[in-house]
Amino acid sequence: MTDKLIIFDTTLRDGEQSPGASMTREEKLRIARQLERMRVDVIEAGFAASSEGDFEAIRAIAGEVRESIVCSLARAGERDILRAAEALRPASRFRIHTFIATSALHMEKKLRMSPDQVYEQARRAVRLARSFTDDVEFSAEDGSRSGLDFLCRVLEGVIDEGATTINVPDTVGYAIPDGYAELIRSLRERIPNSDKAVFSVHCHDDLGLAVANSLAAVKLGGARQIECAINGLGERAGNTALEEVVMAVKTRRDFFGLDVNVDTTQIVAASKLVSEITGFAVQPNKAVVGANAFAHASGIHQDGVLKARDTYEIMRAEDVGWSANKIVLGKLSGRNAFKQRLRELAIMIDDEAELNAAFVRFKALADREAIVSDEALIALAKESEGMGTNHSHF
Ligand code: KIV
Ligand code: ZN
Numbered sequence: 185m186t187d188k189l190i191i192f193d194t195t196l197r198d199g200e201q202s203p204g205a206s207m208t209r210e211e212k213l214r215i216a217r218q219l220e221r222m223r224v225d226v227i228e229a230g231f232a233a234s235s236e237g238d239f240e241a242i243r244a245i246a247g248e249v250r251e252s253i254v255c256s257l258a259r260a261g262e263r264d265i266l267r268a269a270e271a272l273r274p275a276s277r278f279r280i281h282t283f284i285a286t287s288a289l290h291m292e293k294k295l296r297m298s299p300d301q302v303y304e305q306a307r308r309a310v311r312l313a314r315s316f317t318d319d320v321e322f323s324a325e326d327g328s329r330s331g332l333d334f335l336c337r338v339l340e341g342v343i344d345e346g347a348t349t350i351n352v353p354d355t356v357g358y359a360i361p362d363g364y365a366e367l368i369r370s371l372r373e374r375i376p377n378s379d380k381a382v383f384s385v386h387c388h389d390d391l392g393l394a395v396a397n398s399l400a401a402v403k404l405g406g407a408r409q410i411e412c413a414i415n416g417l418g419e420r421a422g423n424t425a426l427e428e429v430v431m432a433v434k435t436r437r438d439f440f441g442l443d444v445n446v447d448t449t450q451i452v453a454a455s456k457l458v459s460e461i462t463g464f465a466v467q468p469n470k471a472v473v474g475a476n477a478f479a480h481a482s483g484i485h486q487d488g489v490l491k492a493r494d495t496y497e498i499m500r501a502e503d504v505g506w507s508a509n510k511i512v513l514g515k516l517s518g519r520n521a522f523k524q525r526l527r528e529l530a531i532m533i534d535d536e537a538e539l540n541a542a543f544v545r546f547k548a549l550a551d552r553e554a555i556v557s558d559e560a561l562i563a564l565a566k567e568s569e570g571m572g573t574n575h576s577h578f
Contacts, residue, residue, distance in 0.1 A: 199417035246275035260309030283323035357390025361400035367404030385410035452505030
């Protein structure tokens with residue numbers, strides 16, 4: 185068992201499955217760049233066979249991202265796997281993530297397949313995926329509601345075919361931390377070749393337990409990959425929130441004893457970027473990335489924090505990317521403050537001339553409006569795109 189926890193981000197795939205959160209190729213690229221800057225281990229860039237647009241977005245991300253592994257989802261069938269492999273071809277390192285449902289309910293009612301057929305199809309899919317890459321993930325959809333014996337049989341079979349990551353999703357958000365952790369633990373214990381794969385968790389938040397389930401499976405079950413999304417974006421009630429699991433494992437390293445690669449100072453920028461692109465506001469009291477997450481309102485708390493921050497703060501705002509002191513941008517603000525806020529919003533203007541032009545427009549705006557909001561800054565940055573500046577800076 186490694187002492188490293190792999191962070192697998194699925195904002196661009198499961199996150200995009202949130203009703204109303206669909207993203208263009210350019211928007212996905214902007215998010216992928218930020219995820220890479222944040223040093224997530226794996227970026228699930230999309231589901232190549234689902235549409236031409238998704239295929240193109242994955243290909244563009246695969247062509248640009250160099251530090252993170254780029255991944256595409258694929259149903260356990262030949263066409264999907266070929267599309268995924270094709271889209272991922274430009275990547276320096278890539279993963280094919282193939283899945284099929286293993287619960288009796290899904291096999292009978294949705295797939296209309298027998299357990300033997302599902303078993304054979306899962307093995308075939310992994311065998312085919314392995315002909316393109318040695319980094320293959322297999323997911324047993326509705327894993328948390330699947331029969332243990334059958335799940336063991338399928339997972340042993342796909343590891344035998346070369347799957348290197350085994351994901352056991354709580355697809356419908358039904359699991360409870362103790363039971364889910366026990367499921368992962370017993371799979372690892374019962375499957376004879378389980379030591380040849382990393383066990384992964386993928387939880388949905390229907391009961392508000394996605395983060396708790398993921399962390400329990402890591403601590404008690406031995407999972408070493410968490411699938412998650414920025415701001416907890418995802419199908420229905422969403423996925424495990426990346427910012428919450430990462431900060432839990434980092435803040436309570438004394439308890440988890442695990443290393444995480446993520447540069448946490450990029451978290452707020454990622455959150456703002458995803459919120460701006462999807463139009464999904466982040467609630468003010470949201471852990472880590474909500475506007476009030478580090479605000480102290482009561483007199484007793486303010487007094488305590490002024491005397492010693494750790495009286496009421498378990499994390500430092502700067503460590504997740506909030507500026508230590510909230511600077512209000514207006515007509516008296518200088519270039520440095522302007523540049524810093526752009527950086528916090530994941531807007532990167534490297535070119536000096538472009539930055540100067542944007543600053544002049546900011547000053548003109550600040551003359552008309554007392555306080556320049558983040559939304560106004562984002563709009564101002566978008567104007568730069570319209571004026572022919574290099575889009576790739578954003
Ligand atoms: O929730 C789920 O089961 C999934 C799988 C495709 C991994 O998103
Ligand atoms: Zn999911």
